[in-house]
Amino acid sequence: MEEIRLAELSGEERLRQMEYIAKIRSENDAWEAAGNPKKKYFSFVMGCQMNTHDSEKLVGMLKEMGYAEGDSETDADFIIYNTCCIRENAEQKIYGKLGWLKHYKKINPNAIVAICGCMMQQEGVLQTIRREYRRVVDMVFGTFNIYKLPELLYRRLETGKPVYDIWQDYEEVVEDLPRARTNPFKASVNIMYGCNNFCAYCIVPYVRGRERSREAEAVLAEVKQLAADGVKEITLLGQNVNSYGQTLEHPISFAKLLQMVHEVEGIERIRFTTSNPKDISDELIATMAEYPKICNNLHLPLQAGSDSVLQRMNRKYTKESYLEQVKKLRAAMPDITLTTDIIIGFPGETEEDFQDTIDVVKEAKYSIGYTFMYSKRTGTPAATMDNQVPDEVMRERFERLLGVLNPGIAELHKDFVGREMVVLVEEISKNDPNVVTGRAENNLAVYFEGSSDLIGKMVPVKIVYNKTFYLLAERILGESHGNSI
Ligand code: 5AD
Ligand code: SF4
DSSP: OOOOOOEEOTTHHHHHHHHHHHHHHHHHHHHHHTTOOOOEEEEEEOSSHHHHHHHHHHHHHHHHTTOEEOSSGGGOSEEEEEEOOSSHHHHHHHHHHHHHHHHHHHHOTTOEEEEEEGGGGSTTHHHHHHHHSTTTOOEEEOSTTGGGHHHHHHHHHHHOSOEEEOOSOOSEEOOOOOOOOSOTTEEEEEOEEOOOOOOTTOOHHHHHOSOEEOOHHHHHHHHHHHHHTTOOEEEEEOTTGGGTTTTSSSOOOHHHHHHHHHTSTTOOEEEEEOOOGGGOOHHHHHHHHHOTTBOSEEEOOOBOSOHHHHHHHTOOOOHHHHHHHHHHHHHHOTTOEEEEEEEEOOTTOOHHHHHHHHHHHHHHOOSEEEEEEOOOOTTSGGGGOSOOOOHHHHHHHHHHHHHHHHHHHHHHHHTTTTOEEEEEEEEEOSSOTTEEEEEETTOOEEEEEOOGGGTTOEEEEEEEEEOSSSEEEEEOSSOOBTTBO
């Protein structure tokens, strides 16, 4: 596999973008000083946490450029869609929005529309946009040059012409630009980009490129800055975090990185996603068990339970080795909760294969299962495989899978009733102003009576009731010491 090292260009390129930010800001300031209303943006994001995090960067830069948040497309001078292409329905949603914008732009031709992200990296998409949405879309960029938003927007504002900038290349990553965070106590940090696994169904390696890790020092500097800003919970992000650090000049393991992040004062919880089960090392399990700030919750995508399906998916583990990992994790951390992703209807999946998936679901006892019907992605090996599973069969298996997953989740939650846990309080409940909600260390959602002064605090509670998809609790006296009472 080609080795790529990441140049963290927080220097020159970052400064260049900061200059464009300043230029647009002064134009916007002048616009307001002339008595006009503040310019607004509307940001819409689809897909995974990686995309959500990219959009935080986009919004951070827009705010720095003097834009305020608008409520909807019709309330915005600048509209930006960050797209996903992992399944067909994500793409259809964007084309639906573009169809609507075709009409809207006739009413409001001054609104600037930008589209970016994974879908833009796919072959043919830019051509379609140029052909069919030329008057609708003003700016197109991809996954590798998110940081160039200020420059591209400036170019659009200056020339009035469409700006298209899609790279197939990605040797540099620019970090440390302004970013907006939706939650003052929780933040995500990219530790790596791209994926080398080439699972047969997955488009990600084609649209986010090869795996490349950030230097541990750069990750640590960012975590320290976030801690200084009051962040308590960090989620380390990568398509495949367990192979972190392998392409660095001085390779280090993901477990070592976790240990380094654990040292950062002020950070109380560390989460990470996503892990490929084939790469969960004993060192990682031991580190998770030993270091208290590392949360006892793991996303362990199963995808399928049948060995022959897993082999055709190119997942490089078996039903047995997956369940062995589950056993090891539970032996080291009896309280750990596991979440998963499952694809139903991968080409050639038989009823017997499907039963293997059901077996694993029953045994692994997930706290959340994200379930997907297989969606054919052009360019991936699975798209041309024989025996594509008919939609009706997929749908029927999907329902049966939920019939096993959901009661399992309720069952698992039952075990937590009567237990004492620490909750990081996030917000007031949407349904009751006297109730707050947050997450326990194992990521279960917990609700209890309380007021806004608890937001951002680690609060000890006792679980009193199982509501199937969340838990009700009562506050208990005493202090939390990190994640324990
Ligand atoms: N069809 C259906 N689901 C998919 N996923 C990835 N590619 C596809 C596809 N072609 C699912 C996997 C992955 C999650 C993010 O999306 O389960 O873990
Ligand atoms: Fe896709 Fe597999 Fe990489 Fe996950 S590990 S992003 S499923 S190729």
